[in-house]
Amino acid sequence: MLESLFPIVLFTFSTSITPGPNNLMIMASGLNYGVNRSIPHLLGICLGFPAMIVAIGLGLGTLFSQFPLLHEIIRWVGIAYLLYLAWVIANTRQVDSAGSNRPFTFLQAVAFQWVNPKGWIMAVGALAAFTSPSGEMWIEIARIALTFIVIGGPCIIIWLLFGVRLKKRLTEPRHLRRFNITMGLLLAASVVPIVLGAQ
Template identity: 35%
Template structure:
C-alpha cells in the first residue's frame, strides 16, 4: 500500500475531524478553562475513542447497524441526549477557576464516551469504512488502517481546537465575557447534532 493510495483516507479523516462538532467544542472549552496540559487526558480519550470507533466500523459494526435500523435510532437518540447534556454543562459554566482542588478537567474515559456517543463520529467512521474498504485486503487490516488514520486526525484536530481555547482564555477577562463564550460553545455543541437528524 503506497502513500498515494492512503492519502485520500488521511485527508478525509483530517477534514471530517477538524470541522466543528462535539469533540472540537469540548476541546476548545477545556483549553479555555484548564489550559492545554490539563486537557491532555480529554484529548487522548477523544483520539482513542475515534480510533476505536473507526476500527469497530471496519471490523463489521457497520454491517450490524445497517441490518438493524432500530439500533441506529437508539444510538442517535442516546448520543444526542448525551451531547445536549454536555452542551448544557458547557453553556452554564462560568469563569474558569483554575484551582485544581475546585475543578477537574474532563477525564480520558469521558473523552472516549464523548466519541462513542457522538452521532457525527459514527456517521464519519461508518462512511469511511464503506468508502475506503478497498484500501485493505480484509476487515482486520482495514480496522488497523482506519484506527491509525482517525487516531492521528483526531489528535491533530483537538490539539488545534484546544490551543485555540487556551489562546481565547488569555483574551477574555470578565465574568460576562465568559458567560457569552460558554453559552456560544454550548450552543455550537447542541447544533452539532442537527446534521445527524436532517
C-alpha cells in the first residue's frame, strides 16, 4: 500500500509546489488581499482540482477523446483567460484595492481549474500514471484526489503565505507595482509551453 502511494505523493508534491497559474495567482492574492480574503480562492483550488480529477477519471476523459475539438476549445479559452488574468494582476496598483479588482471567489477558483492548462496536464498525467484498467478505478481515482487534498493543499498554502510575507516588504507602491507586473509576466509566460504544445 505505502509503496504504491509513495509515487503519487511524490508526483503530487512536485507538481503542486512548483510555479504554475494557481500558485502565482494565490501568491498575488495573498499579497494584495491578505489571508482572510484569499481563503475562498485557496479552498476553490484545494477542492476544485481534486473534483476535476474525479470528474475526468469517471468519464469526462472519454467525452474529450470522442470530441477532441471540445478539449481544444477549452485549451484556447484557458489560454485567453490566463492572459486576461495576467493583465489584471500586472495592473493591480494598490494593496486591498477596491472596485473591479477583487480576490477570486470559491466558485471562480473551482471553475478556473477547468481552463487551467497546467491543471489539465497534471490531472491527465496523474490518472494515466496511477490508474490501471485491471485495477479498481474508483479506489485509484479517490486515492489520487485525496493525495492532492492532503499534499497539494499545504503546497498551495505555502504560496499564499509567501505572498502575505511579501506584503510586509513591499510597502512602497513602486515595489508593489513591480511585483504585480512580474507576477503578471510570469503568469503570461506560463502560457507559452501550452501554446507551443498546441501547434
